[in-house]
Amino acid sequence: MPRLTINGRTITVEPGTTLLEAARCAGLAIPSLCYSKGLPHFTSCMVCVVQDKATGRLLPSCSAVATEGMEVETDTHDVRHARTGSLNLLMSEHAGDCEAPCTTTCPAHMKIPLMIRQIAAGKSGEALDTVYDTIALPAVLGRICPAPCEKACRRGRIDAPLSICLLKRFAADEGVASPFSTGQSAVPTKNKVAIVGAGPAGLAAAFYLARAGHHCTIFDDHAQPGGQLRHGVPAPLLPAAVLDREIDHIRQLGVIFRMNTRIGKDVAFQNLKAGFDAIVLATGKPSTETLNSWGVITTSQGIKVDGHTFRTSEENIFAGGEVVQAGHLAVRAVAHGKSMASSIDQFLTGLPVTGPTKRFESRLGKISDAENQELLKGAAPSSRITPCGGSGTGFTQDEAIRESQRCMHCDCRKAEACKLRDYMEAQLTGPMHIPAEGRKPVERNLTHPRIIFEPGKCILCGLCVRITTQAGEKPGLTFLNRGVDAVVGVPFGASLEAALGQSADRCVKECPTGALAWNHS
């Protein structure tokens, strides 16, 4: 049995064990995009390289077999350079957005296409869960949001953008969310958070903090909560009853509202600092005098915060909404609320305060008209629907479903299950950016009843080719062409359905990117 050393640790493995498997035995995870246990190795992605100490050579660990006395390093400069090099090259030709333009444009980063798919499937409850994931006040924003997302919608280039805001309103008004997403199943902690200001930023912070089990008290000098939502929006646009309903919901989560209470007058700021573990400042634009009374560093804009964590110069004081950034966008205030809640939750649980998870995003950038037509495949040709009840009303179920069928689903179905994205995220500090002007064209194959195949996202790892070959699928998938034109395709003009055969599930599961994905997830 060969004995080898990996990163200075000596282990003994069965003869024939590959370096990748040996490293895993030693508890070391080696990234790989083309390896799968049980399939013949293929050595294509070259992300799994390790360095042989004796020769300095880089070896693909998925294929190189451990030999007696071998010394291997998995985290040298050369290894990192080679791995990042291969990943950057794969990204340089990757034709796909991780998130759709609507999502990346939305200040709250809402997963809009997912919500739309859920509405289309008649699952308005799940759709509302999706909205709640980023937006604490769905019914309110379903009525007043200026919807920057709709300006980014690629359907707008075809005829008119999706009616995203009204679809969100439909989910909020008609959907029954799960206890988790509404915060009803939260397990209480002992942490107390004071929130100054009952406007959209403060309410959103309270919602997500309460959902995480923290005890929140909101202070506001008005008689009723809502801030600008109550006092700055005309009633026909946002009826008080809708606002009250969402505030009631937050109240039911155990959030205490102390109205008619002005900090610095009725309650001293020092008392907040003494009585609470963390403080949220979401007062809207206050006077300079008030700003100074909080003892945090300010700028001409307002309170100075970290742009991602919303932490002020004081480690337990966070600020968001108009108090840090001018502008009346409620959706941005709500987004700040969620970000503050993420940071405070990290702070209270003793984790490093990094704010909400910021994911690596593959971006297509400008796409051609032909590519836009590719993305249009599968979308209903009907034109944008306006509610039959006239302006100011929402969609009926039928209208919502028909409108949602217009969505082009520009997002990646496997945005959360993509190894390429995960690895890029882990190695964001690549040595050199490779311009992506030579990327593959956007292409969608929807001929399979359940699967979407996007060749532009294929990294030619050959897993699906090997899976279908091993399973004896006729004809299976194969490689076509050479060089950079090499593609995975269906041979002899057969259908994708026939090529994948009984192996379809496994191929989708093992595909390391969104090249093969379930169409309706």
Place this chain on the structure above:
Amino acid sequence: MIIAAYAVGASEGILYIRAEYPLAIRRIREALARLEARGYLGPSIMGGAFSLSLRIVEGAGAFVSGEETALLASIEGQRAMPRFRPPYPAERGLWGCPTAINNVETLAMVPWIIRNGADRFTALGTATSAGTKVFSLTGKVQRGGLIEVPMGITIHEIVEDIGGGTGTNRAFKAVQIGGPSGGCLPASCGDTRVDYEALAAAGCIMGSGGLVVLDDTDCMVDLARYFMTFTQQESCGKCTPCRIGTKRMLEILEKLCAGHGKQGDLERLEHLAQTTRTGSLCGLGRTAPNPVLSTLRHFREEYAAHQAGRCPALKCRALISYRINEKCIGCTKCAQVCPVDAIDPAPYQPHFIQQDKCTRCDTCKQVCPVDAIWIGDTDQQPVTGAGDPCRD
């Protein structure tokens, strides 16, 4: 090959020849038939216990099929994609059986060595690279063709003594040695000895035995672009660094030749070359950056000139313009041959070339009886160096 088969105890042999080389196939087929007829091949050779059958497998042309594991995959009816070694073919080769696989040039040495003895063979060449090497000498050379030279001969000896110099009145500039994935050596390195070690040290390889001689009208960036076009197309597409790295390098080279070079292009090229060289699975990818790396090493100023929109060799069409000087006698010959009518055929009038129409095809220059057509930069200034009318 029969001797090699006897040495390793093989009972079957295959000659893998590209189907695009029908003459080679016809000759080998004829040779095999004659050998069989005389009892040198087949069952019980020359009445002895040793039997050997040889057959031809025609490969559907692919450069990568020269890589041994890809060649074996091709014989097995698979896509010609290399695989990781070990196991080496000697351990697990064709159909999983131990396989001795050699280049025809290597096998051709065997009878000579047996006939004349190893001592006479090692007396040729250098201490580390014994014997001789066959090169295909081409390019700007008076006497081209296949040459067999002792290892250790210098580049200069090959170019001047065997090739007879450039054969033009142009200066010998460089050699590209080792085929599309070989490297370039400048004339100043003409004393480099042709053996494995010296070439490797100079950033070159013996490779496919190609030896292209270049003169000062050859552009090194264009040359790198040309070879990268080839390797990029011939990459099997399997591993990431080779498949995409060669393409990204080619894109940069194409932009440089088209006058669209950008700041940082040379560093990007070097970075990509390094990634492709160290990360690729097989020899094709590992050596594909050689033309880029070696020309960057020896002719970096030419790259910098392209970045600035100039081609010093006056070769890259996007960076040059054709002009007619006062020597013109108005004979209209150039106008008659111009394929795009960029020259007005006014008899006995000095001709001029309409730059927006000219495709820089060089036809006019070739027919001009008084050498009145010269090539300059696109900014209309005659440049010093090759093609300079003042110097001619």
